[in-house]
Amino acid sequence: MAGAAGRRRIGLIVNPIAGMGGRVGLKGTDGLDIVARAVAKGARPEAGRRAAEALGSLAGLKDRIEVLTYPDEMGEHVVRAAGFACSVLGSIRSGQTTPEDTRRAAQDLEAAGVELLLFSGGDGTARDICAAVGDRLPVLGIPAGVKMHSAVFGISPRRAGELAALYLEGKIRGTREAEVMDIDEEAFRHERVCAKLYGYLRVPAEPRLVQGVKAGGGGGGEASALRGIALDVTSRMEPGVAYLIGPGTTTREILHVLGLSGTLLGVDVVVDRRIEAADADERVLLETVERMPARIVVSVIGGQGYLFGRGNQQLSPRVLAQVGKENVIVTATPGKIFSLRGQPLLVDTGDPDVDRMLTGYVQIVTGLKERLVYPVAC
Amino acid sequence: MSREIKLRKYHAQVWDEPLLMDLSVEGQRGLLVPRAEEEIRARYGSAQDLVPASMRRRRPPDLPEVAQPQVVRHYTRLSQMTMGNDVSNDIGVGTCTMKYSPKVNEQLCSLPQMADLHPLQDESTVQGILEILYRTRDFIREISGMDEVSFQPSSGGQAVLAAASIVRAYHKARGEGKKRNQVITTIFSHPVDAACPATAGFEVVTLMPDANGYPDIEALKAALSDRTAALFVTNPEDTGLYNPRIDEFVRLVHEAGGLCFTDQANANGVLGKARAAEAGFDMCHFNLHKTFSSPHGGMGPGCGALAVREPLAKFLPVPVVAFDGKKYRLDYKRPHSIGKVRDFYGNVQVVLRTYAWIMSLGAKGLETVAETAVLNNNYLEKLLTAIPGVSISYGPGRVRLDQIRYSWEKLTAETGVTSEDIERRMTDFGIQAYWTSHHPQIIPEPFTPEPTESYSKDDIEYWAAVMREIDREARQDPDRVKSAPHNGVTGKIDESAMLFHEKCMFTYKKYKRIKQAG
Numbered sequence: 001m002a003g004a005a006g007r008r009r010i011g012l013i014v015n016p017i018a019g020m021g022g023r024v025g026l027k028g029t030d031g032l033d034i035v036a037r038a039v040a041k042g043a044r045p046e047a048g049r050r051a052a053e054a055l056g057s058l059a060g061l062k063d064r065i066e067v068l069t070y071p072d073e074m075g076e077h078v079v080r081a082a083g084f085a086c087s088v089l090g091s092i093r094s095g096q097t098t099p100e101d102t103r104r105a106a107q108d109l110e111a112a113g114v115e116l117l118l119f120s121g122g123d124g125t126a127r128d129i130c131a132a133v134g135d136r137l138p139v140l141g142i143p144a145g146v147k148m149h150s151a152v153f154g155i156s157p158r159r160a161g162e163l164a165a166l167y168l169e170g171k172i173r174g175t176r177e178a179e180v181m182d183i184d185e186e187a188f189r190h191e192r193v194c195a196k197l198y199g200y201l202r203v204p205a206e207p208r209l210v211q212g213v214k215a216g217g218g219g220g221g222e223a224s225a226l227r228g229i230a231l232d233v234t235s236r237m238e239p240g241v242a243y244l245i246g247p248g249t250t251t252r253e254i255l256h257v258l259g260l261s262g263t264l265l266g267v268d269v270v271v272d273r274r275i276e277a278a279d280a281d282e283r284v285l286l287e288t289v290e291r292m293p294a295r296i297v298v299s300v301i302g303g304q305g306y307l308f309g310r311g312n313q314q315l316s317p318r319v320l321a322q323v324g325k326e327n328v329i330v331t332a333t334p335g336k337i338f339s340l341r342g343q344p345l346l347v348d349t350g351d352p353d354v355d356r357m358l359t360g361y362v363q364i365v366t367g368l369k370e371r372l373v374y375p376v377a378c
Numbered sequence: 379m380s381r382e383i384k385l386r387k388y389h390a391q392v393w394d395e396p397l398l399m400d401l402s403v404e405g406q407r408g409l410l411v412p413r414a415e416e417e418i419r420a421r422y423g424s425a426q427d428l429v430p431a432s433m434r435r436r437r438p439p440d441l442p443e444v445a446q447p448q449v450v451r452h453y454t455r456l457s458q459m460t461m462g463n464d465v466s467n468d469i470g471v472g473t474c475t476m477k478y479s480p481k482v483n484e485q486l487c488s489l490p491q492m493a494d495l496h497p498l499q500d501e502s503t504v505q506g507i508l509e510i511l512y513r514t515r516d517f518i519r520e521i522s523g524m525d526e527v528s529f530q531p532s533s534g535g536q537a538v539l540a541a542a543s544i545v546r547a548y549h550k551a552r553g554e555g556k557k558r559n560q561v562i563t564t565i566f567s568h569p570v571d572a573a574c575p576a577t578a579g580f581e582v583v584t585l586m587p588d589a590n591g592y593p594d595i596e597a598l599k600a601a602l603s604d605r606t607a608a609l610f611v612t613n614p615e616d617t618g619l620y621n622p623r624i625d626e627f628v629r630l631v632h633e634a635g636g637l638c639f640t641d642q643a644n645a646n647g648v649l650g651k652a653r654a655a656e657a658g659f660d661m662c663h664f665n666l667h668k669t670f671s672s673p674h675g676g677m678g679p680g681c682g683a684l685a686v687r688e689p690l691a692k693f694l695p696v697p698v699v700a701f702d703g704k705k706y707r708l709d710y711k712r713p714h715s716i717g718k719v720r721d722f723y724g725n726v727q728v729v730l731r732t733y734a735w736i737m738s739l740g741a742k743g744l745e746t747v748a749e750t751a752v753l754n755n756n757y758l759e760k761l762l763t764a765i766p767g768v769s770i771s772y773g774p775g776r777v778r779l780d781q782i783r784y785s786w787e788k789l790t791a792e793t794g795v796t797s798e799d800i801e802r803r804m805t806d807f808g809i810q811a812y813w814t815s816h817h818p819q820i821i822p823e824p825f826t827p828e829p830t831e832s833y834s835k836d837d838i839e840y841w842a843a844v845m846r847e848i849d850r851e852a853r854q855d856p857d858r859v860k861s862a863p864h865n866g867v868t869g870k871i872d873e874s875a876m877l878f879h880e881k882c883m884f885t886y887k888k889y890k891r892i893k894q895a896g
Contacts, residue, residue, distance in 0.1 A: 057794070156791065158794055159794075162794065171872070171873075334818055335818075338818065338820040342586070342587070342589075360600065361596065361597050361600035361601075363583065363600075363601065366584075369576065369580070369581040369582065370572075370576075370581070370582050370584070371560075371581065371582065371583040371584065371601075372565075372583075372584045372586065373583060373584065373585050373586065373594070373597040373598075373600055373601045374586060374597075375594075375597070
């Protein structure tokens, strides 16, 4: 939608306190008292500077876009400093911004008709935006947080800006659903990691991930890989066997191919091509796998390559021990595996014996009749 | 470096040449075909009668109507706007094994005995070319250590597909066709080594490199089973690393009941040094147009020579050239053959050039080719790795053979200039755009030069100097690099057309349709 002066509208939200804990060893800034501790330890705002860097990559479009944002340190300062046409919505208490401000800003920018929403922050900010706008609007993260387990960020602020420019110029049109994940900061401060999958944001698809432009691929990219994986898994399904379908977009396609709609973030039990239990908890899963032969179908969650123990804790050590390693079907698009850059897949179920059982090599289903042999470590 | 390198101020000829279809003027002709003589017409009737009625067009095809001088100018202009091995340095076009193709071999191919050869000539009249096929077969047997050779495949890919079909035929003949349905390859093998077995119906299992950059042997052990049909690998891989445990890989696959094929599309790193047979392989192929020097890069003509051990020879595509001590012939009566992969002799002119090239070099000369190519590559590596933005991703510090896949990842992180920006910029210095990477692209911001034995020390130093200059430019004036080419035939092209099929124009018909739609 064109703005008043015929300009394209994009939104920008800066979470001014994101990233402040990192340099001073505080592992995130969820909660105002932590911000105070961070400031006392000498933390400086990071998110505004990083947002400015991303806007730098959009300078070529300055005459054609209008940036809608929130007041002061939530965006207005950097947008004006970068010399973009700027409209400021809403109101905040400067110096005391909260997650509620981020959520309200996202809703206001969506209502104002922005065609792309940029935000500068970390996993907590991504969660707030996901809660506010879901997958209704293309969103792109400018990496500025301490924790960035979510897959919604550009690899650098500059690259995020370039990606936004390509999207606005129509040079990339596709979007992909990217995981929003977060870990419990309090637990993280005590050296325990407990990551959850909170949902998905729609992110402009990096062309290289869609397809190696010059590599002569012609493979049709991520969507076709997902389809191939789903066809492979479903064509091998056996009657009378329970399939425990883990969370994520890769496994969701399996349900689509079967004509089923399960839960994106939960574990669904499929028997004879029907959903027997949706969003099953550990108790239901355990009861199922003790009653009948079962296979577990999982995908790699988030950017760190976790198979178990992040976002799918329902598939507990007891469930896994009962089903056995040989009945675990691992699925992932090739792009997801290559982005791990050789790091092994990880398991952290909470039970060292089960973790050890799961390590070794696994044949990942990466497409229709395609496998990648890959190590699993704990 | 030996002497000061002066970067050329290249400027392309820009003719702004219209498409040939747009030069068409109704009624113009390039050539008026003379009327056939009375006797011929009386005997054969009109030319049209030679075409069966069911195959005749109702409307003539929409061909351009252009007079001869306009056609000559059109193509001469196009040739002036083209970079090629004869006018520029094409070290960058790695994995393609670009090398100088001696002009004398082109003269051989233009001799009437070759150029006018008809596929349906009687065998007694083509003994010469059959003898050359047979002798070249013996050369390839010696170079590979295999027992029988087919020159039928017209490309490397077709040779690999023929190999995959042979694997299928072999297991079927042993009653294991259904069970053995997996082919194992490695991620840095050529992509045909996965694509061809997939086309032949196999499930493809891919191995990733270990911490040293070599294919992971533990992953191989985990992948092997009674479903294993074969191993299809390139060695040295696209990283330039030669798998030092290749014989062990082959042994493990054989123990599991599989066959082993090695892709020697480019054999420049091992010619005369390492043979497929000694590593234990059952089959291999050579892109004759690459290693054995035919002009290539314009999609043909090529020849993928497929070499196999005796137990697999019966499966080779027909025809195979045979000799009974007196006469050469094309043997079509091979009941176990996977069948035809193309008609008649194959691209026999490529075989002729191969024969001439091998004869001119001799056995020692072939070894020198490999030695020079590897030396050249290692010299280029020294020059390139001294450039701040260049790195090598897998197995850094290890010796490479004939090529290397480098990465501009550091430069991209620091300046935003990507490998594709550099690819466009380098043409401004009068050298051909480089090859980035095979699919899938897993090394970030890749480029893959391959300085074969044909390039001089000056050529190699010039190429490296251009890379160094662009690295410097990227730090001082990144927009200059990102907006390149500046002196080329065309400016920067919107590459998004490659991602959206509705924007791609493969035919004139579609070009017109897209133009009309604006």
